[in-house]
Amino acid sequence: MDTTTAPTGSTTPEFRFRDAVPADVDALVALVESAYRGESSRAGWTTEADILQGQRTDPDGVLALVESPDARVLTVEQGGRIVACCQLEHRGTHAYFGMFAVSPTAQGGGLGRLVLAEAERRSRAEWGATEMHMTVISVREDLIAWYERRGYRRTGRMTPFPYGDDRFGVPQRDDLQFELLVKHLV
Template sequence: MDTAAPQDTGRITYRDAVEDDVPVLVPLVESAYRGDSSRTGWTTEADILQGQRTDAEGVRAVITTEGSRLLVVEQDGRVIACCQLEHRGEAAYFGMFAVSPALQGAGLGRLIITEAERRVREIWGVREMHMTVISVREELIAWYERRGYRRTGRMTPFPYGDERFGVPQRDDLQFELLVKDLV
């Protein structure tokens, strides 16, 4: 999946999302994680969670909250990926990472996470990047480990009963904190 060199994907640009991007970003995130469209890529959560991954209100909150931004990735002017960056003291939080399923597996994710790490060091001067991943997502966790993230064993419960985060298909879901030193 991530062993191939990035293919020629056209001109890739990065910018901070604005509220007008919400109608494009919500379906992008949904397509990368939920439903049949997500099965085209390898980051699907469709077998462990159904329902929504996010909604317009959640995306708008990431865009408009102080100390938070949603990095939009465009290829030749078309939105193809995004990720949340949030300033949390000495660390930044990385979340809501979505790459269009048709473009997954070609090295684009690796480029985006590298750019996100560069930006949080430059903008906020942080020393670590934090993220949470559903602990049963072993393949995804292994991908992040190859990018230098380490498992901490620190778990937080999945918000069962709150359908804003999806409808769990199993009863053992929890989030594990992954951390990477950026210095």
Template sequence: MDTAASRTPDERTDEPVYRDATEADVPALVALVESAYRGDSSRAGWTTEADILQGQRTDPEGVRAVITAPGSRLLVAEEGGTIVACCQLEHRPGEQGREVAYFGMFAVRPGRQGGGLGRQVIAEAERLAAAAWGAREMHMTVITVREELIAWYERRGYRRTGSTTPFPYGDERFGLPQRPDLEFELLVKELPAA
């Protein structure tokens, strides 16, 4: 008999429970983000950056700053009391009084990638941004060489803007680039009124 209780955390199919992160979550969140993007463990999922960036993706100070900053929240998704995904939401004033939310620090446990959890988390983030802040647009930046990831976001309704910013070469807080052509592109999605 196959029950949810007999499955490993990476095999659970429960609907996630969402909540805002607390400072007590910082160690688990740093481990989650690192596991989704860096090192050999990240290769179990499809979002790995291990071939383009080495070193850290985040650190406790960076996660704590997102949790405690005004106009910011770090949303976590839990299954069975275990954090399986997270994302940053930041309220930003837009042009012409149009409210904007920034979406970042998105991570899904590698063993849970590819099964729909990421789609659920991003949909919840969009709903929260519209409901809490009246956001009419969601913005994010993605490294331009991550074509597969950009295509995933495009399937979720995000559009490429062509607006790019350079990668912070020389700042090890963002990782150690393995190639010289890294830059970020702004992706935008219109959100329905809450």
């Protein structure tokens, strides 16, 4: 399902929301990497460059999500270019939200809030999900605070970071773990 949303009070082109297709994989990997890793990520506020190096995702992993019957990768286009994305997975009564990325040059203008709201709406409408779950690296206090302002709550439930598995990056510190955040979808 495609939807189009105009940014509030903006004269920029509209955002077009759609599900990713296999032809989008390379653009999605590049977007995620630009938002979190390397020098390009420092143009935005979501960078993980100081805590993780190396890759954040890979084409095989993204393609598996795009092709999964219980998942989708929601993409956002502006002017024909993918500027944001997120992973949604149907997991029984809840949906899982992950691989959230907004182009570093588009961060801070409200696009992230639009993507999160659309992800929640679709999860309720299409899967009947009553909660949204996500995991966030626990040392990312600024990012966790952003989610808390959008109704997510910290659970204190931690899972270990996969040290030694370069598919998730090369940690620059030894205290990384993921915390589960949950929001009740009404």
